[in-house]
Amino acid sequence: MSAIVECVPNFSEGRNRNIIEKILAPFSATAAVKLLNHSSDPDHNRTVVTAMGEPARVKQAVLEAAAVAVQDIDLRTHKGAHPRMGAIDVVPFIPLQGYSIAEAVDLARDTARDMARQLDLPVYLYEKAATAPERENLANIRKGEFEGLAGKMTEPRWKPDFGPDRPHPSAGATAVGARMPLVAFNINLNSNDLKIADQIARCIRHISGGLRYCKAMGVELKSQDMVQVSINMTDYTRTSLYRVFEMVKFEAQRYGVQIVSSEIIGLTPMEALIDAAAYYLRLKDFSLNQVIEKRMLE
Amino acid sequence: MSAIVECVPNFSEGRNRNIIEKILAPFSATAAVKLLNHSSDPDHNRTVVTAMGEPARVKQAVLEAAAVAVQDIDLRTHKGAHPRMGAIDVVPFIPLQGYSIAEAVDLARDTARDMARQLDLPVYLYEKAATAPERENLANIRKGEFEGLAGKMTEPRWKPDFGPDRPHPSAGATAVGARMPLVAFNINLNSNDLKIADQIARCIRHISGGLRYCKAMGVELKSQDMVQVSINMTDYTRTSLYRVFEMVKFEAQRYGVQIVSSEIIGLTPMEALIDAAAYYLRLKDFSLNQVIEKRMLE
Numbered sequence: 001m002s003a004i005v006e007c008v009p010n011f012s013e014g015r016n017r018n019i020i021e022k023i024l025a026p027f028s029a030t031a032a033v034k035l036l037n038h039s040s041d042p043d044h045n046r047t048v049v050t051a052m053g054e055p056a057r058v059k060q061a062v063l064e065a066a067a068v069a070v071q072d073i074d075l076r077t078h079k080g081a082h083p084r085m086g087a088i089d090v091v092p093f094i095p096l097q098g099y100s101i102a103e104a105v106d107l108a109r110d111t112a113r114d115m116a117r118q119l120d121l122p123v124y125l126y127e128k129a130a131t132a133p134e135r136e137n138l139a140n141i142r143k144g145e146f147e148g149l150a151g152k153m154t155e156p157r158w159k160p161d162f163g164p165d166r167p168h169p170s171a172g173a174t175a176v177g178a179r180m181p182l183v184a185f186n187i188n189l190n191s192n193d194l195k196i197a198d199q200i201a202r203c204i205r206h207i208s209g210g211l212r213y214c215k216a217m218g219v220e221l222k223s224q225d226m227v228q229v230s231i232n233m234t235d236y237t238r239t240s241l242y243r244v245f246e247m248v249k250f251e252a253q254r255y256g257v258q259i260v261s262s263e264i265i266g267l268t269p270m271e272a273l274i275d276a277a278a279y280y281l282r283l284k285d286f287s288l289n290q291v292i293e294k295r296m297l298e
Numbered sequence: 299m300s301a302i303v304e305c306v307p308n309f310s311e312g313r314n315r316n317i318i319e320k321i322l323a324p325f326s327a328t329a330a331v332k333l334l335n336h337s338s339d340p341d342h343n344r345t346v347v348t349a350m351g352e353p354a355r356v357k358q359a360v361l362e363a364a365a366v367a368v369q370d371i372d373l374r375t376h377k378g379a380h381p382r383m384g385a386i387d388v389v390p391f392i393p394l395q396g397y398s399i400a401e402a403v404d405l406a407r408d409t410a411r412d413m414a415r416q417l418d419l420p421v422y423l424y425e426k427a428a429t430a431p432e433r434e435n436l437a438n439i440r441k442g443e444f445e446g447l448a449g450k451m452t453e454p455r456w457k458p459d460f461g462p463d464r465p466h467p468s469a470g471a472t473a474v475g476a477r478m479p480l481v482a483f484n485i486n487l488n489s490n491d492l493k494i495a496d497q498i499a500r501c502i503r504h505i506s507g508g509l510r511y512c513k514a515m516g517v518e519l520k521s522q523d524m525v526q527v528s529i530n531m532t533d534y535t536r537t538s539l540y541r542v543f544e545m546v547k548f549e550a551q552r553y554g555v556q557i558v559s560s561e562i563i564g565l566t567p568m569e570a571l572i573d574a575a576a577y578y579l580r581l582k583d584f585s586l587n588q589v590i591e592k593r594m595l596e
Contacts, residue, residue, distance in 0.1 A: 006590070036593055052593075241579065261581070261582040262579050267588055267590050267593070268588055268590065269591065270591045273576070273579075274568065274571045276579055277539075277573075277575040278571070280543075281539065281540065281543050281574055284486075284561050285561065291568045291571070292350075292566065292568070296302060296350070296395065297594060297595065
């Protein structure tokens with residue numbers, strides 16, 4: 001099976017169509033890379049690209065887009081609602097097929113090294129590629145943002161993994177990492193009491209004592225007079241969607257509240273859903289190799 | 299999205315390794331066709347090939363394998379447990395991706411016409427490709443088998459769709475058709491009473507008043523001291539797996555019997571299972587385009 005990796009680089013430009021087009025171009029330049037999605041938000045002043053393809057070619061496209069970003073984006077004059085520290089702000093690699101998380105970590109490291117060298121840019125490794133526990137969480141690395149970088153980088157513990165020990169004057173610094181595919185899974189409740197959604201989120205999420213690969217918070221859906229448990233499944237192969245669904249169901253019961261519906265936002269690997277089907281249908285001895293689409297991808 | 303079709307031709311030879319290898323060869327001769335599976339049963343004296351790929355190339359492989367079968371298999375001396383009427387007994391085409399059932403019917407018709415012309419072989423169209431209602435069911439066409447063909451073909455209503463109005467002396471006749479992907483879905487009960495499994499099968503299957511695209515029968519699993527409702531889902535896009543599962547569950551309740559487990563035998567399209575996940579997780583507004591593997595296949 002040929003290896004396929006996904007990459008979701010974030011660039012600090014969400015308004016200038018010319019620059020955005022130049023950033024997107026390398027992701028459409030070859031059949032070995034597919035531009036799956038891109039969204040530019042003027043308020044955030046940020047463009048998020050979703051691409052996938054052969055690992056070496058995806059890396060190449062990222063490096064080309066990064067060169068555009070360093071040349072055309074100036075963080076000294078950049079304003080936007082989203083926190084950011086660099087022109088290429090963050091570059092996560094996600095293994096999709098025929099590729100392990102360890103290989104994605106290697107790819108992140110190679111990309112970070114080449115990016116630092118080619119663009120004279122400080123680069124941090126994060127998440128599964130992190131070289132220290134406090135660098136796993138992107139928020140720690142980005143804390144202080146572009147404006148705080150020069151000061152932060154004088155501290156030995158914030159020495160970048162690659163590149164110079166000071167920010168790039170206009171392009172700041174970049175974080176490159178590897179992570180499992182993330183599934184954005186929201187569960188809607190027949191209640192408009194945000195406290196209930198918050199309380200349930202607290203029960204299921206890892207940080208408050210819940211499931212290992214689950215992040216969650218309560219959200220108010222005012223237009224629908226409803227609250228939602230908004231969930232990020234950070235490794236659906238270890239923490240199953242159905243398990244979260246059933247937990248939300250039984251936690252909601254104590255408030256006399258029911259699940260109305262759920263939603264998956266954006267993309268999901270088929271395995272995350274087939275795993276739920278296998279649980280509810282009590283499937284025995286089922287293998288993903290029985291799925292025609294899996295065989296077709298081989 | 300490139301069109302992909304599956305084909306499951308059945309050949310009346312399950313013992314002679316030389317002939318079997320020659321029949322399989324065309325399905326491995328090009329990267330545009332993938333030999334997914336083949337099984338040869340000496341008792342049935344029959345080889346079932348599962349291949350998929352570009353429609354025109356799959357057709358070509360079938361025609362080449364058919365030429366081998368006509369040359370090397372002689373039905374006049376063929377013995378086996380499985381009913382058969384031809385050296386190439388039956389050739390179903392199944393649309394998998396980027397291909398409609400109507401296109402699969404056209405492909406079946408083209409293949410049948412070319413096969414009849416190239417091999418001087420009578421060919422019947424069946425299932426969705428059938429030219430008369432009584433030809434939809436393969437069992438009707440094959441009734442009487444090879445030995446009865448000469449007599450049957452004198453009747454005007456059994457005139458073949460292509461080729462001569464008499465059997466091929468050694469290779470008989472062939473049925474070529476198109477159908478939706480079939481999912482073999484078995485549900486195991488905590489009972490050893492075959493009557494209960496039979497009774498439930500009768501409630502859910504189309505022929506006895508049940509669901510439109512469901513065939514079912516009760517089966518005894520002696521080694522496991524258990525009975526099973528053995529189900530063929532003939533169009534999972536219209537009759538969902540979860541609906542059959544929930545029906546078996548509530549029909550079993552009247553006997554105080556529960557579902558122990560279920561099984562999918564062989565291959566299934568991912569949609570058949572994702573549809574079940576969407577039901578049980580109450581997924582709202584979910585589209586198959588959100589599945590990464592679907593996007594990767596585009």
